Amino acid sequence: MTAEMFPKEKTIDLRKKHIGPSCKVFFSHDPIKIVRAKGQYMYDENGVRYLDCINNVAHVGHSHPMVVKAGAEQMELLNTNSRFLHDNLVQYAQRLQATLPEKLSVCYFVNSGSEANDLALRLAWEYTGHKDVITLDNAYHGHVSSLINISPYKFHQLANAEQSKSVHVALSPDLYRGNYRQDHPDPATAYADDVNNLIQKAHEKGHKVQNKNADKLQQCVCARVLPYQCTVPLPHRHVHQAGGLFIADEVQVGFGRVGTHFWAFQLQGEDFVPDIVTMGKPIGNGHPMSCVVTTREVAEAFKNSGMEYFNTFGGNPVSCAIGLAVLDVIEKEDLQGNALRVGGYLMRLLEQQKEKHPLVGDIRGRGLFVGAELVRDRVKLTPATAEAQDIIYKLKEQHILLSADGPHRNVLKFKPPMCFSEEDADMVFVSCCLESSKNHILLSLVHYSKCL
Amino acid sequence: MTAEMFPKEKTIDLRKKHIGPSCKVFFSHDPIKIVRAKGQYMYDENGVRYLDCINNVAHVGHSHPMVVKAGAEQMELLNTNSRFLHDNLVQYAQRLQATLPEKLSVCYFVNSGSEANDLALRLAWEYTGHKDVITLDNAYHGHVSSLINISPYKFHQLANAEQSKSVHVALSPDLYRGNYRQDHPDPATAYADDVNNLIQKAHEKGHKVQNKNADKLQQCVCARVLPYQCTVPLPHRHVHQAGGLFIADEVQVGFGRVGTHFWAFQLQGEDFVPDIVTMGKPIGNGHPMSCVVTTREVAEAFKNSGMEYFNTFGGNPVSCAIGLAVLDVIEKEDLQGNALRVGGYLMRLLEQQKEKHPLVGDIRGRGLFVGAELVRDRVKLTPATAEAQDIIYKLKEQHILLSADGPHRNVLKFKPPMCFSEEDADMVFVSCCLESSKNHILLSLVHYSKCL
Structure with missing residues (x-):
């Protein structure tokens, strides 16, 4: 099966030409082309696998x-x-x-x-x-x-x-x-x-x-x-x-x-x-x-x-x-039970991050619907918007898909397909640690709904 | 493959119980249960075939x-x-x-x-x-x-x-x-x-x-x-x-x-x-x-x-x-060409009906998007609403699906899947003639858009 019809640059050009400019792509500086997906993983045109922490629509897993x-x-x-x-x-x-x-x-x-x-x-x-x-x-x-x-x-x-x-x-x-x-x-x-x-x-x-x-x-x-x-x-x-x-x-x-x-x-x-x-x-x-x-x-x-x-x-x-x-x-597949278990595990990992890193201001959510609000100052609650963007782009380099939302766009959102596992959660945190050791910024990964 | 899960009466009961009462069915006195469809034909739970003159959504034919x-x-x-x-x-x-x-x-x-x-x-x-x-x-x-x-x-x-x-x-x-x-x-x-x-x-x-x-x-x-x-x-x-x-x-x-x-x-x-x-x-x-x-x-x-x-x-x-x-x-499949040819043929058949039957007031449309407005009086243009309903129910008995629309619901609508053939058009008129010979009312089969 042909994975792609056009080279990526051509896809981007055609998109600019024919798709409404109000319709944004993820990672606008360097958007991702996804050609297939399974469970909680998405694959780009070169076969690179991404861990999907954002697609709540693919609820029971991509292409179930x-x-x-x-x-x-x-x-x-x-x-x-x-x-x-x-x-x-x-x-x-x-x-x-x-x-x-x-x-x-x-x-x-x-x-x-x-x-x-x-x-x-x-x-x-x-x-x-x-x-x-x-x-x-x-x-x-x-x-x-x-x-x-x-x-x-x-x-x-x-x-x-x-x-x-x-x-x-x-x-x-x-x-x-x-x-x-x-x-x-x-x-x-x-x-x-x-x-x-x-x-x-x-x-x-x-x-x-x-x-x-x-x-x-x-x-x-x-x-x-x-x-x-x-x-x-x-x-x-x-x-x-x-x-x-x-x-x-x-x-x-x-x-x-x-x-x-x-x-x-x-x-x-x-x-x-x-x-x-x-x-x-x-x-x-x-x-x-x-x-x-x-x-x-x-x-x-x-x-x-x-x-x-x-x-x-x-x-x-x-x-x-x-x-x-x-x-x-x-x-x-008891996905509701999985959301409870893995969501709980994820929250615990996040709480550990919060203890270690002042950038993590608040962690909230239930099940596999979790957000972490990043702040520059835990008293003034100054939104750490740029830091949130930075984290998201750095995680993308590690092939982990995450996004930020909220009125200040400083809340990392975590709402993966419901088959997300504890190993997947661990993988995020391993990637985070790698990043934080290099960049001296904390990574704390979570999602929050737009209205929370 | 199981054609149906419930007997028809049960389907109707469940629908009354769980589906918004503002959502109407076709032929409300005796609705049809359709379990499969192919091209311009739909089949009920007993395998009875209906000629579909109304489903413009199934544009290139049902289940192509x-x-x-x-x-x-x-x-x-x-x-x-x-x-x-x-x-x-x-x-x-x-x-x-x-x-x-x-x-x-x-x-x-x-x-x-x-x-x-x-x-x-x-x-x-x-x-x-x-x-x-x-x-x-x-x-x-x-x-x-x-x-x-x-x-x-x-x-x-x-x-x-x-x-x-x-x-x-x-x-x-x-x-x-x-x-x-x-x-x-x-x-x-x-x-x-x-x-x-x-x-x-x-x-x-x-x-x-x-x-x-x-x-x-x-x-x-x-x-x-x-x-x-x-x-x-x-x-x-x-x-x-x-x-x-x-x-x-x-x-x-x-x-x-x-x-x-x-x-x-x-x-x-x-x-x-x-x-x-x-x-x-x-x-x-x-x-x-x-x-x-x-x-x-x-x-x-x-x-x-x-x-x-x-x-x-x-x-x-x-x-x-x-x-x-x-x-x-x-x-x-040159369906646009087919719409032109079969639509033209249909219009000619309809014009013949209009010449013969005073109930047909007006025929209009293009391609396979055609309507016939029924009137009781060609001068006063009194809408023949009941007659239109009667025709539709009688055609249903002949296993032909048609509907009426327009502000007076007196316009017979004809907008079949685009694979509709001249033979299909003939079949409608054969059925019509059967009906008219029995009932002394004219059948003229066409569709008209809601806003025409």
């Missing part, structure tokens, strides 16, 4: 044979839209439902996390009759225009960003760098009060301008691995009391990645049930698919608007076959 | 072996995001570009027609600095919230629809039922004047409320198979003069379906070049993928906003491999 087989066999048989009955669709919905609280029983299949979050907004708008949204600072919920509006991570990038009047940005419950930190006596209540204040302010404003839209609020929260002290149920109560709905965005963190639970919102306890859950990225191991799950009440309200919902590709038999195979592999 | 092979082989090798260099992406962009005017050279790969049209709006908003959109009455551009706003076909379905102030609905240039008809001396100018009037009104309103956003306009037109007399270049000039951009939505009609040209906008002549073209449905023969193509100027303006554009699944190597295979099959 069970997933490939399921997709290929179904493609050969039938791929059509959901206006025809098909067992894959209902079987997959049933399987997904079994992982969720009973109340969350109605599915809509779409093609991307962005489509899922946009539909979640439409469901909530229709159910509540109101347009206001509370979102968290630094959150990212997708690239379609409605989601740019509720993604401070994105709209802060714009020179002349204009925040929509119906979008209310709540404080990010960040105990390391946020408004209320570890030393606060009760940060959970403090952050929840912020949400409540936003609701009150919107109400007041609503009364002033007679804008009924602002009477009630919906909360759209990126389902983050929240610090223990900042639990979600409190703001959830505030939102419900105001007549709003709670949307849990599991696009990044669902499907067992957090280790102890299948869904990240379940970290908040059994009593906490969001009104809408959105899924994406890992759901199809790279195949374009996603899902919105909600309650019967919300689904019926949406139906009663009188508008049909049709998604050309959503819920097609191939996507569902692939989704089913992903669930099978997670179970069969 | 070349497309399946390309997808399966690439899935086995690598499926990852476009932040890594990959030859499939640039090769596919290059191949697509070769079908378009030279100026349209920059691609963005996304996952659905809706994502494509939303991105087109974002590109236009960023380039012009203005938010106003002109859309056509009855147009449908997608299901995400920004597109519902510009889709009268959708927002008219809502009980309490509220049209956004920045959306201006132009008359649909319908020579049969529209404001200016066949008997009008110059309908092209009349419809173009309507666009111009909308621009002027928005300007006036803009000046009054000092809303600079309304100073300039963009036009978003569903790329329709326009009646000859209503050409696009005239409104296009008006929009450009007002500083707006012209978006051609080729999601339904692109990739050779119109027969004489690869893109429907090319029917307007070589000199007509839209600023943005969006693609979808047929692009991947059912695989979730789509594309936006624009000019360097628009792409650079979007980049200069400072916001990165990243689409997790868009442009992945599997989608591009499938897209390339679809282009190969269109070429190798």
Whole structure:
């Protein structure tokens, strides 16, 4: 099989010519060409193997044979839209439902996390009759225009960003760098009060301008691995009391990645049930698919608007076959258990690094969804942005793929395929030590979500 | 291979339980379960073969072996995001570009027609600095919230629809039922004047409320198979003069379906070049993928906003491999030529029906994108909605799949896979005659786009 069609320089030239310049590559100074991948490893055009610490989309491992087989066999048989009955669709919905609280029983299949979050907004708008949204600072919920509006991570990038009047940005419950930190006596209540204040302010404003839209609020929260002290149920109560709905965005963190639970919102306890859950990225191991799950009440309200919902590709038999195979592999290979074990091991290695190196300011995360925030000064918390970039490029030379994120781009992100092993984690740290001995900078490898 | 997992009744029950009630099935009184498909034929769980006259998404034929092979082989090798260099992406962009005017050279790969049209709006908003959109009455551009706003076909379905102030609905240039008809001396100018009037009104309103956003306009037109007399270049000039951009939505009609040209906008002549073209449905023969193509100027303006554009699944190597295979099959099997030939044959058969049966009011379309509007009265144009439904159900009994659309749901739609043959067309008419002899109603089988 031909590994590549063009020499790398030609690929780069054609990309410059024909692909939108807003679409960035990893390692822009010297991008990587990947021609094949298996499990947690990717291979470039020269056969060089890279350890992949960043591709959470390749959830059960790149090109997993069970997933490939399921997709290929179904493609050969039938791929059509959901206006025809098909067992894959209902079987997959049933399987997904079994992982969720009973109340969350109605599915809509779409093609991307962005489509899922946009539909979640439409469901909530229709159910509540109101347009206001509370979102968290630094959150990212997708690239379609409605989601740019509720993604401070994105709209802060714009020179002349204009925040929509119906979008209310709540404080990010960040105990390391946020408004209320570890030393606060009760940060959970403090952050929840912020949400409540936003609701009150919107109400007041609503009364002033007679804008009924602002009477009630919906909360759209990126389902983050929240610090223990900042639990979600409190703001959830505030939102419900105001007549709003709670949307849990599991696009990044669902499907067992957090280790102890299948869904990240379940970290908040059994009593906490969001009104809408959105899924994406890992759901199809790279195949374009996603899902919105909600309650019967919300689904019926949406139906009663009188508008049909049709998604050309959503819920097609191939996507569902692939989704089913992903669930099978997670179970069969106990990948949730692996995330718990290897994630724990990784955290311990990182804690050791933190003890040794002042550059590592904070380590946080759950399962195989972990971040390490780098700072130049542990008191002032000066972001070590350049250092984070430097580390990432140096690791690339060691054939380890990592990236940095967060508002200051100083948080090393670690969200590998779920088959990542303790040996892989060791390999990262061996490479790090090599680097640090040469460069006198600390390497501490971890990932953090955009909104943490 | 197991054709089905559940008996049909169980499938229906599970669907009611777990799939959003806004998601409709075809033939809701007695939906069809399809378990496999090949070419222009679909097969139910009992092996009954249906002739497919409606699935334009299965563009080169259901489960085409070349497309399946390309997808399966690439899935086995690598499926990852476009932040890594990959030859499939640039090769596919290059191949697509070769079908378009030279100026349209920059691609963005996304996952659905809706994502494509939303991105087109974002590109236009960023380039012009203005938010106003002109859309056509009855147009449908997608299901995400920004597109519902510009889709009268959708927002008219809502009980309490509220049209956004920045959306201006132009008359649909319908020579049969529209404001200016066949008997009008110059309908092209009349419809173009309507666009111009909308621009002027928005300007006036803009000046009054000092809303600079309304100073300039963009036009978003569903790329329709326009009646000859209503050409696009005239409104296009008006929009450009007002500083707006012209978006051609080729999601339904692109990739050779119109027969004489690869893109429907090319029917307007070589000199007509839209600023943005969006693609979808047929692009991947059912695989979730789509594309936006624009000019360097628009792409650079979007980049200069400072916001990165990243689409997790868009442009992945599997989608591009499938897209390339679809282009190969269109070429190798001369499907564009087939659309021209068989579409012409179909139109002739339909014209014969029209001569014989007063129920057929109008026949229109190009290539294998054809519609027949049914009316109870050729002067009053009373929509024959119930008759259209009746025909569709009766054809279903003959194992022929057809649907009705349009604002009155009285337009029979005909947009089969592009491998549809003259024999298939004959089969439809044989079935029709059988039906009509029994029921004394005319059957005239054709398709029409939602916005025609």
